[in-house]
Amino acid sequence: MRSTFHAIETAKRSLFTQQAALQTTGHNVANANTVGYTRQVVNMTASKPMEAIGMSSSTTPGQLGTGVEFSSITRIRENFLDSQFRNENKTHGSWSIQADTLQKLETIVNEPSDTGLRAVLDNFWKSWHDLSENPEDITARKLVRETAKAVTDAFNQTARQLEELSADITENIGVKANQINTSLETISSLNLQIRKIEGLGDNANDLRDQRDLLMDELSKVINVTSVETNDGEYQVMMGGTVLVDNGEFTPVTVESLQASFAGGDLSGGEVHGMIISRDQYVANYQQQLNTLVNGLANGDITVTIPAGAVLPDGITLDNITYSGTARTLTSPLTVTVKGLNGLHQLGYTMMDPPQAGGTFFASNDGGPLTAGNMSLNANILADAGYIASSMRTTGTPEAVVKGNKDLAMLISQFSEMKIDFSSVAVGAATAQGSVNDFFRSIVGQLGVEAEEANRQTTNAKIVVDQVDSRRQSVSGVSLDEEMSNMVKFQHAYNAAARFMTTIDETLDRIINGMGTVGR
Amino acid sequence: MLGRVTQGTITNQLLRNINRNMSQMQGLQEQLSTGMKINRPSDDPVGITYSLRYRSDLSLNERYQENVNSAASWLDFNDTLLSQVGDVVKRVKELAIQGSNDTNPNVALDNIAAEIKQLKEQLVEIGNSQFKGKYVFNGQFTDEKPYDSLANAAGKITDDLGIEYMISSGISIKVNLTGNEVFGFPPTGVTAPQNEDDNLFNVLDQIISNLESGNTSAVSDQLPLLDSRMDKILTQRAELGARVNRVELMEQRLQDLNLNLTTLQSKTEDAEIEDVLIKAKVNETIYQASLSVGAKVIQPSLVDFLR
Numbered sequence: 001m002r003s004t005f006h007a008i009e010t011a012k013r014s015l016f017t018q019q020a021a022l023q024t025t026g027h028n029v030a031n032a033n034t035v036g037y038t039r040q041v042v043n044m045t046a047s048k049p050m051e052a053i054g055m056s057s058s059t060t061p062g063q064l065g066t067g068v069e070f071s072s073i074t075r076i077r078e079n080f081l082d083s084q085f086r087n088e089n090k091t092h093g094s095w096s097i098q099a100d101t102l103q104k105l106e107t108i109v110n111e112p113s114d115t116g117l118r119a120v121l122d123n124f125w126k127s128w129h130d131l132s133e134n135p136e137d138i139t140a141r142k143l144v145r146e147t148a149k150a151v152t153d154a155f156n157q158t159a160r161q162l163e164e165l166s167a168d169i170t171e172n173i174g175v176k177a178n179q180i181n182t183s184l185e186t187i188s189s190l191n192l193q194i195r196k197i198e199g200l201g202d203n204a205n206d207l208r209d210q211r212d213l214l215m216d217e218l219s220k221v222i223n224v225t226s227v228e229t230n231d232g233e234y235q236v237m238m239g240g241t242v243l244v245d246n247g248e249f250t251p252v253t254v255e256s257l258q259a260s261f262a263g264g265d266l267s268g269g270e271v272h273g274m275i276i277s278r279d280q281y282v283a284n285y286q287q288q289l290n291t292l293v294n295g296l297a298n299g300d301i302t303v304t305i306p307a308g309a310v311l312p313d314g315i316t317l318d319n320i321t322y323s324g325t326a327r328t329l330t331s332p333l334t335v336t337v338k339g340l341n342g343l344h345q346l347g348y349t350m351m352d353p354p355q356a357g358g359t360f361f362a363s364n365d366g367g368p369l370t371a372g373n374m375s376l377n378a379n380i381l382a383d384a385g386y387i388a389s390s391m392r393t394t395g396t397p398e399a400v401v402k403g404n405k406d407l408a409m410l411i412s413q414f415s416e417m418k419i420d421f422s423s424v425a426v427g428a429a430t431a432q433g434s435v436n437d438f439f440r441s442i443v444g445q446l447g448v449e450a451e452e453a454n455r456q457t458t459n460a461k462i463v464v465d466q467v468d469s470r471r472q473s474v475s476g477v478s479l480d481e482e483m484s485n486m487v488k489f490q491h492a493y494n495a496a497a498r499f500m501t502t503i504d505e506t507l508d509r510i511i512n513g514m515g516t517v518g519r
Numbered sequence: 520m521l522g523r524v525t526q527g528t529i530t531n532q533l534l535r536n537i538n539r540n541m542s543q544m545q546g547l548q549e550q551l552s553t554g555m556k557i558n559r560p561s562d563d564p565v566g567i568t569y570s571l572r573y574r575s576d577l578s579l580n581e582r583y584q585e586n587v588n589s590a591a592s593w594l595d596f597n598d599t600l601l602s603q604v605g606d607v608v609k610r611v612k613e614l615a616i617q618g619s620n621d622t623n624p625n626v627a628l629d630n631i632a633a634e635i636k637q638l639k640e641q642l643v644e645i646g647n648s649q650f651k652g653k654y655v656f657n658g659q660f661t662d663e664k665p666y667d668s669l670a671n672a673a674g675k676i677t678d679d680l681g682i683e684y685m686i687s688s689g690i691s692i693k694v695n696l697t698g699n700e701v702f703g704f705p706p707t708g709v710t711a712p713q714n715e716d717d718n719l720f721n722v723l724d725q726i727i728s729n730l731e732s733g734n735t736s737a738v739s740d741q742l743p744l745l746d747s748r749m750d751k752i753l754t755q756r757a758e759l760g761a762r763v764n765r766v767e768l769m770e771q772r773l774q775d776l777n778l779n780l781t782t783l784q785s786k787t788e789d790a791e792i793e794d795v796l797i798k799a800k801v802n803e804t805i806y807q808a809s810l811s812v813g814a815k816v817i818q819p820s821l822v823d824f825l826r
Contacts, residue, residue, distance in 0.1 A: 032526065106559040112570050112788060122578040129582050129685065133589055136653065136662055308680045392659065392680070401678075403653065403661030409685055415579070416688055436575050440568045447564030454561055465535060469528055476525035483821035 004510075006050075007503040010067035014496035017044055017068045021489045024073060025482050032477040036213030038075040039477045040205050045071050075205045079228075081471045082212060086219035088467055090268030092460035093220040097273030099457040101169065101281055102450035108161045111443050118439060120154045121415070123147045128412040131389050135405035138350070141384035145376065152361070152374045155293055159372035162286050169278040174254050176221055176271050183218045184236065184249040187211055191233040192247050198232040222257075223268035239265030281449065288442045289371040294424035296435050297361040297369055298339040301417045305333045305346065306406050309391040312346070312356030339424075340414060347388030347407030348400040357388030357407075526820060533813045540806040547799040550790040557788050566787050573784035580777050583687055587770045590684040593694035594763045596650045601756045603645055604701065604719075607638050608749050611723065612742070614638075618730050619739035632730035639723045643672050646698050656698035658682070665698045666720075673721035674705045676712070686769045692762060696755055703748060717744040717751070 003009075021042040031037040049063035110116040127147040131140040190211040197204040211234060218224050218236075224243070226234040236244035241260055243250055252260075260266035261275045305311075309329050311322045317335040337343050341359040348354045364375035379386040389408035392401040418432045433441070550556055560567045617623070618631040646656050646666040653661035658678025666672045677698035683691040703718035705711045722744050729737040 102561070103559075106561060109560065111560060112555070112557060112567060112574065118571055118575060119578070122575050126578065126582045129586060132685065133586070134651075394660075394678075401659045403657075403659040403682065404680070405682075409683065409691065412685060413689065415575070436572070440571045443560050443571060444564050444568040447560030447562075447567050450559070450561030451564055465531075469532065472525060472528045472531065473523045476523075476527040478523065478525035479820040479822060481523075481525075483825060487825070 004507070006064075006066070007506075008500065010065070011496050011500035011503060013047060013067035013069055014499070015493060017042070017070050018489050018493040018496060020070055020073075022486065022493065025485050025489060028477045029479065029482045029486075032479060032482075036209050036216065037477065038077045038205065038209050038212075038475040040073050040075055042070045043072045043074060044068050072203060073205065074203055075208065075475070077212075077475050078471070081467060081474065082215070083225065085464065085467045085471060086215060086224060088460060088463045089216065089219040090223040090272070092457065092464045093270040094268050094273035094276070095453055095456040095460050097270045098277050098281070099450070099453035101165070101273075101277035102446065102453050104165055105162075105281060105285060105446055106450055108158060108165070109443055109446060117154050117158065118436070120147075120150050121435060121439070124151045125412060125415040128408050128414075131387070132405045132408035132412055135389040135408055136402040138384060141350070141387045141389070144387055145380060145384040148360070148376055148380075152376060155289065155371040155374045158289060159286065159370065162282055162289070163372070166278050166282045166286075169274050169282070170254070173257060173271055173274050176274070177252050177254055177257060180218065180221055180271075181249075181251045183214050183221075184243055184251065187214050187218075187234060187236060188244045188247055188249040190214070191244065195231045195233055195247075204232070219269065221269045222252075222266060222271050239263075239267060241265045285442070285446065286371070288438075288445075290369075291421055291425050292435065292438050292442070293361075293371045293374050294339075294369055295419045295421045295438060296339060297341050297359075297374075298424050299419035299421055300336050300423040301339060301343070301414075301419050302334060302336050303343060303346075303410055303417070305329060305335065305391065305410075307331050309333075309346075309404075309406055310393045311391075312348070312354075315346070315356070339419065340411065343407070343411060343414070344388055346410075347391045348393060349388050350385040350400065350402065352399065354393045354398050354400045358386065360387075526817075529816055533809070533816060537806070537809050537813060540802065540809055544799065544802050544806055547795055547802055550795045551792070551799060554790055554792070555788050556790040556795075563787075570784065570787045573780050573787065577777065577780045577784065579688070580773055580780060583685065584770065584773050584777070586684050587686050587766055587773060590686055590692055590694045591763065591766045591770070593650060593655075593682070593684070594759055594766060596648075597655065597694070597696055598756065598759050598763070600645055600648055600655070601696075601701065601752060601759065604642065604752055605749070605756070607642055607645070608719070608745065608752065611635055611638055611726070612745050612749070615726050615738055615742055615745060618726070619735050619742065621735050623735070625733055628730045628733060628735075632727050635723060635727050635730070639672075639720065639727070640669065642702070642719060642723070643669055646672070646702060655695055656701060658695065658697050672702075673718050673724055674709045675699075675720075676705065679712070686766065687773065690769075692766060692769075694762070696759070701752065701755060703751070717748040719748050722748065 021044070024040050024042045028039050045068070047066045047069040049065050111118060113119065124144075124147040127140075127144045131137075131144050134140040190207055194204045194207050194211065197207070215224060215226055215234070215236070222238050225237050227237070228234055233246070234244060235242065235246075236249075238260065241250075243252070257266060257271055258275065261272065266272050266275070307329050311317070311327045311329070313327060314321060314323050316322075317333075317337065337346065341361060344357040344360040347357045349357055358377050358379055360377055360380070361369065361374055362377050363369045363373040365373045367373060375381070377386065390400050390402055390404040391406040392404040393399060394401050415436055416434050418434060419438070420432050421438060422431070549558055557563050557566050557570055614631050614635055618628055623631075643666045647664050648655050654663060654665055655661075656677060657663055657665035659680045659682065660678045661682070665677045666675055668675075675698065679697055679699065681693035681697075682695040683693050685691050699713075702720060703715040704713040706716045706718050706721040707714045722741050726738055726741050729735070729741070
């Protein structure tokens with residue numbers, strides 16, 4: 001049997017529920033532009049009807065409804081899209097860093113240009129042509145020395161820029177490690193709050209939004225996955241490494257990230273891209289430059305010394321030592337020498353008595369020759385007369401034939417000589433080729449890598465954007481929708497109010513209008 | 520594509536597309552402003568290797584052209600010297616023929632001898648000619664006077680190695696003549712790699728001493744030697760001419776190569792301006808359209824239409 005005031009209760013429930021829905025609509029509209037916000041809905045259900053089954057139930061037809069109530073307020077979100085987004089985001093993060101580094105490398109290489117390494121090398125070879133035109137001249141020698149200095153300067157500068165780039169990346173990994181730790185800490189504290197709130201049966205919608213946003217941000221930096229536990233906590237993993245679990249987080253360091261990269265747990269994200277950039281692209285480029293420098297200075301080349309040349313006393317070529325009359329070549333001699341340094345030692349400087357040329361390029365710190373420490377022989381730096389151009393001596397006591405320019409001519413052809421880079425390769429064996437070939441191949445390789453990284457970045461960006469659009473399409477706030485809802489809820493509210501008035505009038509009739517006959 | 524479209528989706532998509540249009544514009548603008556379609560290796564990794572090759576080849580080619588010019592001036596200079604030598608020899612021959620005539624009084628013979636002496640000095644001077652500060656007839660001893668002694672000019676052995684110029688990659692050309700090739704090797708009796716009795720200085724010395732001693736028949740004996748030397752000089756000139764031809768051919772080839780390389784470089788590196796301009800114009804239109812559409816799309820929502 002129903003109560004007199006039953007309908008008032010029904011109207012009240014309706015008013016409250018519609019107001020809650022309106023309130024939530026307002027919340028949605030307010031957060032339409034909040035990053036990471038998920039639209040929320042009030043889930044309404046018809047409340048439990050009157051008169052459960054029982055022995056004493058009345059015979060009135062039923063069941064009579066008791067109005068509305070809201071069972072929960074929930075987020076509209078698809079977990080699958082989240083994991084997809086994070087998966088693509090890590091790829092994008094990694095490639096975008098790689099593309100960025102390769103773009104920096106391209107700037108360092110500075111080709112095509114009239115001022116890059118290629119142009120500097122070309123000028124160097126050309127200066128040897130000048131010397132071959134005026135082999136007696138100190139002026140032409142100074143020109144050779146200056147262009148050679150430009151070559152070593154260019155290599156030094158490039159090497160320095162590469163080192164700086166490498167150091168910058170390492171520093172950035174440190175910055176990223178801090179960022180990761182901050183995110184992890186916040187996620188673990190959000191975990192605790194969410195567990196407390198949801199333990200009471202509510203949905204911690206806005207806290208969850210914050211946590212998901214942090215996960216999104218984190219997924220750009222490293223590859224992360226999350227598993228939700230029964231009490232609503234996220235267990236955050238990077239590959240097989242657990243980062244957040246049970247209210248605790250494990251901080252990362254530059255070293256631990258490096259170790260995870262080596263172990264395969266770190267497989268995406270900006271940090272992954274940074275380590276690849278530094279240890280593959282930059283390191284590889286440094287190594288190639290060092291090979292180039294060593295090939296230029298010391299790589300095996302085959303030269304033909306023209307007849308009439310007088311070899312320096314006691315020089316050993318292809319295991320034959322030349323001294324006495326054997327030094328004067330009666331026919332052209334083809335031998336293998338060690339790069340420009342070896343070639344330069346075949347000739348004579350301008351010094352008197354005759355003095356064989358020394359090494360041309362040397363390291364300025366005594367260590368193995370690299371692009372970074374490459375310098376000219378100290379003697380040549382001090383006096384350009386130590387540059388050899390002649391390959392002939394005459395008379396007793398011996399004097400250098402300054403008009404002979406065989407060496408200058410040989411060196412002027414050096415740019416086209418095939419160098420056996422495998423004889424000096426730093427790291428993997430490298431094929432034969434001229435200095436120019438080798439440099440071209442380095443630039444070509446860089447171009448291919450940069451092109452690939454750019455393409456991958458664009459692709460990954462498109463995929464990320466697509467997934468994000470899908471996510472937005474599910475979770476984003478549509479103002480049109482919210483406005484329609486608002487109208488809908490407002491009308492429902494108004495109707496409920498009108499209903500209340502109606503009941504009020506009904507009761508008024510009963511209470512004040514009845515039993516007053518004849519009054 | 521999407522089931523549910525929100526303001527956020529629209530705005531994001533709009534931003535993304537405007538950005539893409541912008542970056543395309545930037546790429547085209549870069550091509551327009553630099554005039555090059557390869558501005559960094561990744562623009563065309565294959566093209567860049569060609570581009571670098573053409574640039575190096577061009578730069579070397581220019582250098583070879585300079586070498587060719589230098590070689591040509593050496594050869595020209597040598598040719599001038601040889602023609603001077605020829606003139607002197609001609610005059611010597613006239614005088615010698617005159618002197619071989621029995622009817623000349625002694626005074627006349629002395630005068631002839633005196634003039635030939637002057638001519639010999641002239642020849643020695645020619646033999647010591649310098650080009651850009653280098654002695655041209657002394658092989659690689661360019662800093663040593665070949666005929667330092669007037670009296671012993673006939674016995675002089677000059678350096679026999681050549682001065683070469685690289686006129687193309689791996690191709691060199693000899694630009695000098697040695698004194699011995701022009702004036703002859705020392706006559707019989709002097710230790711030398713080769714003996715030639717028609718050594719010009721020797722012939723002149725003989726003519727002078729015979730004229731001075733009045734031995735006119737001995738003077739006429741020298742005439743055939745003078746002729747054979749003249750022939751040799753002419754042969755040298757002919758060979759010099761052949762070398763000049765070769766250098767000129769090479770110059771032509773280098774110029775052709777220069778043109779070819781420039782064309783290739785341009786094809787590889789240069790942007791096709793008309794093409795890029797049109798693309799840029801189209802892109803600009805699209806960009807502006809996206810902006811104006813954006814302005815319309817962002818604004819309205821149901822809010823604007825509810826009272």
